[in-house]
Amino acid sequence: MDSLLKHMVDMTGHRDHAMLDISVISAVQELAGAAQTRILSIAMAGGQQVVRARASIRKGHGARVEDLQDAAPGVALDNYPELASCLAEHGPSIEACGTDGMRTLWLPIWVGDKADTCLEIRDDKPFTGDAIHMVGGIVGVYRNFQNLLDYSERDSLTGLLNRKTFDDQLARMLHGAQAQEQPLPGLPERRQPHGQEQQWLAVVDVDHFKAVNDRFGHLYGDEVLILIANLLQSSFRAQDRVFRFGGEEFVVLLRSTTLDNAWKIIERFRANVANHAFPQVGRVTVSVGFVGIGACESPVVTLGHADQALYHAKSSGRNRACHYDDLVSDGTLQAVASNDTAEFF
Numbered sequence: 001m002d003s004l005l006k007h008m009v010d011m012t013g014h015r016d017h018a019m020l021d022i023s024v025i026s027a028v029q030e031l032a033g034a035a036q037t038r039i040l041s042i043a044m045a046g047g048q049q050v051v052r053a054r055a056s057i058r059k060g061h062g063a064r065v066e067d068l069q070d071a072a073p074g075v076a077l078d079n080y081p082e083l084a085s086c087l088a089e090h091g092p093s094i095e096a097c098g099t100d101g102m103r104t105l106w107l108p109i110w111v112g113d114k115a116d117t118c119l120e121i122r123d124d125k126p127f128t129g130d131a132i133h134m135v136g137g138i139v140g141v142y143r144n145f146q147n148l149l150d151y152s153e154r155d156s157l158t159g160l161l162n163r164k165t166f167d168d169q170l171a172r173m174l175h176g177a178q179a180q181e182q183p184l185p186g187l188p189e190r191r192q193p194h195g196q197e198q199q200w201l202a203v204v205d206v207d208h209f210k211a212v213n214d215r216f217g218h219l220y221g222d223e224v225l226i227l228i229a230n231l232l233q234s235s236f237r238a239q240d241r242v243f244r245f246g247g248e249e250f251v252v253l254l255r256s257t258t259l260d261n262a263w264k265i266i267e268r269f270r271a272n273v274a275n276h277a278f279p280q281v282g283r284v285t286v287s288v289g290f291v292g293i294g295a296c297e298s299p300v301v302t303l304g305h306a307d308q309a310l311y312h313a314k315s316s317g318r319n320r321a322c323h324y325d326d327l328v329s330d331g332t333l334q335a336v337a338s339n340d341t342a343e344f345f
Helices: 002-011 017-032 081-088 129-153 163-180 209-216 218-235 259-274 299-315 324-329
Strands: 036-045 048-058 094-097 103-108 117-123 198-206 241-246 249-257 286-292 321-323
Touching: 017 036, 017 048, 017 117, 017 129, 081 094, 081 103, 103 129, 117 129, 163 241, 163 249, 163 299, 198 209, 198 218, 198 259, 198 299, 209 218, 218 241, 218 249, 218 259, 249 259, 259 286, 259 321, 286 299, 286 324, 299 321, 299 324, 321 324
Parallel strands: 286 321
Antiparallel strands: 036 048, 036 117, 094 103, 103 117, 198 249, 198 286, 241 249
């Protein structure tokens, strides 16, 4: 009982989803004595439901957060027929035994009628009723606290991540860039070859949004923001992170991809907005400025560079995207550490 209470205190002390995941699998692993415990994400990719490991722990090893930054499609849910059946029937749990004798217990984390997270426990022994009951209680605490974190991290209008969660996410990206970035002989310090993957930051601004509010009213303006948020989520990839900064400003963190692919993704989003029929309002466009995330630059400088590119996109016609390094390279912008015209600062 003391160990269970200790884990409950640890779980509810976190203000971060990744650390909450680590606490949960550590608690389950110790209390159930399992061989392996994982937190799985269930999402749509390529028109089908796929399963990705988000955090995992094995007996005798420390817990780890899995790297979801790459564009790996995950494992199709069809490869987990028991779990697929449990989800289809909105079941609380399901158990299966593999050909290797390993038993797997899945416990979907239901929020209403949707489960995009699942706890998976594997062991070579059958799971007792007491163990399932105890783990079910942990899952209930995990679900409730995950909902609280979601509420504090999400914008109330659009459901996107809010600005206060952005700093931590960007800091993680900068840390990852610092670990991966290596000087390349013969290349300028900031520029990367088109085939090299890195992280990207894009700033999005709705063109002439004040005119939308003035002409149609704030209710239609809010509907435009909600629809653009939906287009952001459908146009960018599952591993990218989309934030609403307030007003008509959005920010996207693009995970590991090349410059050419970043251009394609951003242009796809811009075109999706331009071609969308907004009820009553009609045509709406967006401008985008983006920049590669460098290990040696602060978050303020990185945002400032993206905002400089956005400012140029808006001042040179709107409904377009601009890449900061291209603008510096062709002499349109000067490479400076800050931007006095930036709307963010």
